[in-house]
Amino acid sequence: MILMTEISAQQILGLLGNCFDMIDPRLVGHELRTAGYADQLLAAAGVSDEQRRDLDCLAFLHDIGAYKTEEIARMIQFETETCWDHSIYGLLFLHHYSPFSTWAEAVLYHHSRWDQMIAAGINKQIAEAANLISFCDRLDIFTTYGAGSIEDFLNRAQAPENQGRYAPAIIELAVKTGLQPLSMMPKDFLFQAERRFPFTQKQVETLLMMLIVIIDFRSRHTVTHTMITASTAVQLGQRCGLQDAELMTLKIAGLFHDLGKIGIPLEILENPGRLSAEEMAIMKTHVEKTAVILNGWVSQKICDIALRHHEKLNGTGYPAQLSAEQLTLPQRILAVADIFSALTGERSYKQAYTLERSCRILAEMRDVGQLDAQVVNALTHDPQGIAEINEQNCREITDNYQRIQVENQILHTCLKEEASAEKCLNQQWHRINAWISDKADQCEMNS
Numbered sequence: 001m002i003l004m005t006e007i008s009a010q011q012i013l014g015l016l017g018n019c020f021d022m023i024d025p026r027l028v029g030h031e032l033r034t035a036g037y038a039d040q041l042l043a044a045a046g047v048s049d050e051q052r053r054d055l056d057c058l059a060f061l062h063d064i065g066a067y068k069t070e071e072i073a074r075m076i077q078f079e080t081e082t083c084w085d086h087s088i089y090g091l092l093f094l095h096h097y098s099p100f101s102t103w104a105e106a107v108l109y110h111h112s113r114w115d116q117m118i119a120a121g122i123n124k125q126i127a128e129a130a131n132l133i134s135f136c137d138r139l140d141i142f143t144t145y146g147a148g149s150i151e152d153f154l155n156r157a158q159a160p161e162n163q164g165r166y167a168p169a170i171i172e173l174a175v176k177t178g179l180q181p182l183s184m185m186p187k188d189f190l191f192q193a194e195r196r197f198p199f200t201q202k203q204v205e206t207l208l209m210m211l212i213v214i215i216d217f218r219s220r221h222t223v224t225h226t227m228i229t230a231s232t233a234v235q236l237g238q239r240c241g242l243q244d245a246e247l248m249t250l251k252i253a254g255l256f257h258d259l260g261k262i263g264i265p266l267e268i269l270e271n272p273g274r275l276s277a278e279e280m281a282i283m284k285t286h287v288e289k290t291a292v293i294l295n296g297w298v299s300q301k302i303c304d305i306a307l308r309h310h311e312k313l314n315g316t317g318y319p320a321q322l323s324a325e326q327l328t329l330p331q332r333i334l335a336v337a338d339i340f341s342a343l344t345g346e347r348s349y350k351q352a353y354t355l356e357r358s359c360r361i362l363a364e365m366r367d368v369g370q371l372d373a374q375v376v377n378a379l380t381h382d383p384q385g386i387a388e389i390n391e392q393n394c395r396e397i398t399d400n401y402q403r404i405q406v407e408n409q410i411l412h413t414c415l416k417e418e419a420s421a422e423k424c425l426n427q428q429w430h431r432i433n434a435w436i437s438d439k440a441d442q443c444e445m446n447s
Contacts, residue, residue: 007252009199010191011297012207015259016061017187018293019214022263023066030140032185035060037136039193041170044177049197055129056193058094058103062110062133064214065089083111084421088411091429092404093217097210099203105429106130110137112422115164120422131167135174143181150179187296208255213397215261219269221347222261223401224394228345229309230254231393232379233337235386239378240329250330253305256298257334260289284310287319305330309338312370332372336362336379339371344387355383407432 021028038059042052065086087108094104106129109117117127135157142153154175157166186192199207216222233254237247261269264286268279275283287307294303308331311317313324317335327335343358353361359380366376379386410432414424 006248007208009194009204009207010188012204012211013190013194014187014297015293016211019259019262020063022260022289022293027063029185030144031060031063032189033140033182034062034133034136036182036185036189037139037179038132040177040179041132041173044173053193053197054100054103055132057190058100058106058129059133059136060190061094061098062090062107062137064093084415087111088408092407096400096404097206097213099199099206103129106133108425108429109422110134113165114167116422120426122422122426128167131170135166135170150181212255215258217401218262218266224397225341225345226255226258227394227397228341228390229257229337231390232340232386233334235389236333236337236375236378237330240333240374242330246330249301250305250333252298253302253330254334254337256290256294256302257306257309257338258286258290259293260286263289284318305334309334311335313372314369316370333375336371336375340379355387359383
């Protein structure tokens, strides 16, 4: 499925900001403030508009790998150098799923000291970007959690015991700049940076894909759920006679319908058994969280379709127990598509069901008045055709997910000897990149 939509870079960046705020209440606003401090320094340094935009976004995305609560607890400590899990995953995620792949390595080292990066032989430009993120990240943690003012932070950064933590040039620049405190950042801050050097359409599509997979990649059981749901919904919409504009709206709603799951604890998403009543209540809040994320960034029509994918025609769904007369055809389509994706996909509590079994369950739900008969019949008429197109649309996502897992394991072998982690990670990452480059050359020669 081609991702081309009417969603802009401004909307995607706004949605990403809301998603990050949903991960953990302790990090609300942290990503934007880190980017805001970075922007002040980059402006003072006089870097190009393109580089300023990219490094602002990189500072904003530096914690994109932070899905684990126990690591977040370490991240918000001012003195911390042991947060490799989210740094490694952040590198891989940004390398494979962002317009900032050339800068992604900086995220790997954003908890590393300047002197350790230099000693490890890390590319100076990458080390400078990593140190910029580190400086702004720690500055925000220091000031937000009441340890002191910006002046106090700068004095601490220059103290003898912290010599080598930050590059002398960045401390000198920060002192000269007269950094302004950032208690609140405008939600469209990154779009202001983007307007100075707009993203290309291809880069916007890459950002959109990043937003989609950031949710599904939290659990190995939901890697392709969003794409299969959106792909199924579009196909069902076509079979049910929706016009192009309606199909576009339905596709966007399908891509965004589960964004709120970024705020659901990983232990619930990965629970191998039946959820308790309390856990199910938490799981159901993903719809409310999705509403918060979408608010102000997409149309009400898209919101309504996305937020009603768990409603049933007979009023037994959630969160609003809506009935048939309150549910439009696109909303009914997305509900069927979501269930089809869940049934045919593997979950922590079940294996993937066959198409035959999945269609039988959908037919049973139709017959008891939960699902729309026209939509279910459109699917059961040729489920194989839908499944084949879904597989084509998801192949790249599946391949990238598997590649990320392998690369993640390789890089984690470096952590056995933390004293030389930076040097080992630098060497391993360049080996991985060389291997990827060789494979790309071979594919090009064979095509």
